Amino acid sequence: MxxxxxxxxxRINLGTGNIKFSERTIIRVNYLFSVLFLVAAILYLVRDEISLSERVGMSGLYLFTGLIFFIRAHIELSTTSKFAPHxxxxxxxxxxxxxxxxxxxxxxxxxxxxxxxxxxxxxxxxxxxxxxxxxxxxxxxxxxxxxxxxxxxxxxxxxxxxxxxx
Incomplete structure (x- = not known):
């Protein structure tokens, strides 16, 4: 087209499907979780009490989880994203x-x-x-x-x- x-x-973007909370609240909570997981990744990376492989592995896992929450808030739940369900x-x-x-x-x-x-x-x-x-x-x-x-x-x-x- x-x-x-x-x-x-x-074009009608579907946005969030949760009816208990407002769309804005759901998106903000996803951004908040994203930031929390990214901070946890950084904090886990600088810990000295654990082995290097555990620090890198757990930091990578937290980073990945934080990115998933960010992508979900920014793309899937957005009412303006061209990649969102529509x-x-x-x-x-x-x-x-x-x-x-x-x-x-x-x-x-x-x-x-x-x-x-x-x-x-x-x-x-x-x-x-x-x-x-x-x-x-x-x-x-x-x-x-x-x-x-x-x-x-x-x-x-x-x-x-x-x-x-x-």
Missing amino acids: KGKELEKSQ FIISEKGLKIKTGVFKKSDFIDWGDVKKVELGHYKIGIQDKTGLQFYPYQTRKETSINLKNSIQAMAIHRGIEVENLLKR
């Missing part, structure tokens, strides 16, 4: 990426026969059959996502079934 097509598309709804089709390390799928609206909107999942029926795409996000984001997909599908003349209203 380039040029004018990109301008007509709507849906892109455009005139041409629907691009779905439900995980950071998952491959994105592009579905052309011309191939879609029916769209099913379920509880934190989107079902797309095309010539190959019905495929469900489960995702994790907050309630408001899920509602926004489903409304956007429904509006585009109706605009394209595609049948939409809301599985939640059964």
Whole structure:
């Protein structure tokens, strides 16, 4: 999707799926854990009471864990990262990426026969059959996502079934 097509598309990043705390709180806690593990790595590295191999090994483990928390906060939980799980709804089709390390799928609206909107999942029926795409996000984001997909599908003349209203 380039040029004018990109301008007509709507990108919805999924962000955090935890509903007990705000997104900002979850991201801050991940950054805090990242800093704590990085400090622990440095402190473990300068300890003299233990062997060199244990210092290097434990420091490396703490460093790795701290980097995982940092990457999670900065990429996966971000609502602005281009690598975060997202849906892109455009005139041409629907691009779905439900995980950071998952491959994105592009579905052309011309191939879609029916769209099913379920509880934190989107079902797309095309010539190959019905495929469900489960995702994790907050309630408001899920509602926004489903409304956007429904509006585009109706605009394209595609049948939409809301599985939640059964």
